Amino acid sequence: METPSEQEFVSRASNLVPLLKANAAWTEENRKLHPESLEALTDAGFFRMRIPKRYGGHEVGLRTLSETVTELARGDGSTAWTASVWTISTWIACLFPDEVQDEIFSTPDVRVCGILSPTATATPTAGGYIVNGKWTFNSGAQQSHWNTNSAILLDPDADGPEPIMTAIPLKDLEIIDDWHTSGLRGTGSVSTVAQDVFVPAERVLKMGPVLHQKYSSVKNADSPIFQAPLLPTACATVSAIAVGLAKAAKENFFERLPGRKITYTDYTNQSEAPLTHLQVAEATIKVDESSFHALRAADLVDAKTASGEEWTLEERARVRLDLGATCQRAKEAVDILATASGGSSAYSSVPMQRIERDIRVVNLHAVMHPNTNLELYGRIACGLGPNTHYL
DSSP, X not given: OOOOOHHHHHHHHHHXXXXXXXXXXXXXXXXXOOHHHHHHHHHTTGGGTTSOGGGTOXXXXXXXXXXXXXXXHHHOHHHHHHHHHHHHHHHHHTTSOHHHHHHHTTSTTOOEEEEOSOOEEEEEETTEXXXXXXXXXXXXXXXXXXXXXXXXXXXTTSSSOEEEEEEEEGGGSEEEOOOOOXXXXXXXXXXXXXXXEEEEGGGEEEHHHHHTTOOSOSTTTTOGGGGSOHHHHHHHHHHHHHHHHHXXXXXXXXXXXXXXXXXXXXXXXXXXOHHHHHHHHHHHHHHHHHHXXXXXXXXXHXXXXXXXXXXXXXXXXXXXXXXXXXXXXXXXXXXXXXXXXXXXXXXXXXXXXXXXXXXXXXXXXXTTOHHHHHHHHHHHHTTOOOSOSOO
């Protein structure tokens, strides 16, 4: 199958923006992607972007993926978030042994969701492991086929507990519909529960080797995108959501600007007020800055995987820094534009209020939180060790 050009993927996503905007309110209300949006993403080949070519995938780089996700987020933040999680978890599935990939990718346009936080346990048994536990914030689980989730391996024969990654069909898990939030409601980030679920040994990866880029797939060994480190790959992917939301806020502001006045002032046309000029200019700078940091991270991952060079600790931390800066600048841009949008923007029919809520929740995510990411980079820059394994 011929892989579309980079611009073709971005153009396809851009063409979906009107549909995603039209379905955004339904997506939020129903706390899952609209069926039309899901079908459109499938038809556009989005779910094949990070699948190996031998399964009909395209193996696109992160720059392409980042620009594509940014376009999706211009249409709807929840759709872009869920789609991003699917691409990350699909990529993680490609790290498993080849026979596991054969099973997962036997489903056309398979959707894989997942959680990196090890909030379950696994105990050894004949031929595999028994998994028990609960994973929260499981975006897109109700519309997924597989779950790649972390757990803590409790092996009495080992030196101590260690984190692992499991691949489990959604049909083997219980779904708890507990996603009632102020933002990103359409992601359907519900909880999944494993109750004495048997996971074959081949569908388990030890996280220690994974975090050091030692993967189990033989057939993907020569493909650069499947040799990239996990955290930089995930961080560079999700940063694009924040950029798209900032761009969406700017577009929505200008759509509503003609004919608007500033109530209780002499400005009968908001566009003539110097304050508006300053707000628009400052927001534009912040939107551009958010895009710079997101693309710098994506370009670094692409360049390192193409060259095969070892990653330095500073480079890994810089991707986290770029993620934090992307989210921070995007939120600042949205805050400015939302402040300038007036009281009428509080109506649920105005996209600005949803964009504002979505970007706030994006910034609260543990791996995207600006303060956490900036502190991490600062520690390393000052000669201290990282306070996390997630680099």
